[in-house]
Amino acid sequence: DQQVKQNSPSLSVQEGRISILNCDYTNSMFDYFLWYKKYPAEGPTFLISISSIKDKNEDGRFTVFLNKSAKHLSLHIVPSQPGDSAVYFCAGGGSNYKLTFGKGTLLTVNP
Amino acid sequence: ETGVTQSPTHLIKTRGQQVTLRCSSQSGHNTVSWYQQALGQGPQFIFQYYREEENGRGNFPPRFSGLQFPNYSSELNVNALELDDSALYLCASSYGRRSNTGELFFGEGSRLTVL
Numbered sequence: 260d261q262q263v264k265q266n267s268p269s270l271s272v273q274e275g276r277i278s279i280l281n282c283d284y285t286n287s288m289f290d291y292f293l294w295y296k297k298y299p300a301e302g303p304t305f306l307i308s309i310s311s312i313k314d315k316n317e318d319g320r321f322t323v324f325l326n327k328s329a330k331h332l333s334l335h336i337v338p339s340q341p342g343d344s345a346v347y348f349c350a351g352g353g354s355n356y357k358l359t360f361g362k363g364t365l366l367t368v369n370p
Numbered sequence: 371e372t373g374v375t376q377s378p379t380h381l382i383k384t385r386g387q388q389v390t391l392r393c394s395s396q397s398g399h400n401t402v403s404w405y406q407q408a409l410g411q412g413p414q415f416i417f418q419y420y421r422e423e424e425n426g427r428g429n430f431p432p433r434f435s436g437l438q439f440p441n442y443s444s445e446l447n448v449n450a451l452e453l454d455d456s457a458l459y460l461c462a463s464s465y466g467r468r469s470n471t472g473e474l475f476f477g478e479g480s481r482l483t484v485l
Contacts, residue, residue, distance in 0.1 A: 263412070265412075290472075291471060291472050293471070293472055293473065295476075300478065301478055302374070302460055302462075302476030302477050302478045302479055303413070303460070303476045304476070305473045305474070305475070308471045308472060308473065310471075348412050348413070350412075350472070352472030355418070355425070355426055356401060356403055356418055356426075356462075356464050356472060356474060357403070357415045357418065357426055357428070358413075358415065358472055358474065359415070360405075360412030360413045360414070361412050362410065362411055362412045363412055
């Protein structure tokens with residue numbers, strides 16, 4: 260049972276343009292959602308989170324949108340930079356620290 | 371501030387053997403979680419330790435076991451290794467049993483190959 264789904268294994272974007280990464284979930288009990296970024300040979304690093312009671316959270320070039328009725332969230336990166344090229348994981352969490360991750364989306368930002 | 375460190379970074383074992391992976395949590399953190407990331411998959415929760423006690427477990431068999439020490443470092447032990455245990459094992463630390471944001475601080479992982 261895949262509670263968090265990232266249906267696009269990869270995404271390619273031109274430098275300076277917007278990157279939109281999508282995530283769907285089935286577990287209505289998640290209290291918050293997070294995005295992690297992972298470079299090869301490194302552990303995942305936290306990028307941005309959003310509480311389930313919010314619909315938007317912004318941090319610099321990164322904005323996460325949450326649509327609870329559709330059980331969908333998205334990460335927008337504007338403008339995209341080559342250093343943003345990485346695997347992005349969407350995750351849902353509840354009252355403890357257990358996170359449920361999607362399979363990830365490989366973002367490639369071309370110069 | 372010292373981040374999360376894991377050892378070894380890479381290791382190769384044969385089926386049926388046992389392995390111990392180690393993790394030092396970030397300074398000030400008292401909770402350690404372990405995740406398994408198979409190739410092409412997202413990290414999957416194995417278990418979590420809070421103040422030396424198991425505080426939640428994912429869908430992994432009992433041959434996956436762990437420990438947390440008084441200094442909050444942790445070990446993951448896997449007995450009777452199977453080929454499917456080949457994966458990147460990630461340790462993550464945090465402070466407290468519960469979280470409002472869920473942010474975890476991950477180490478670089480231990481890459482286990484079972485032949």
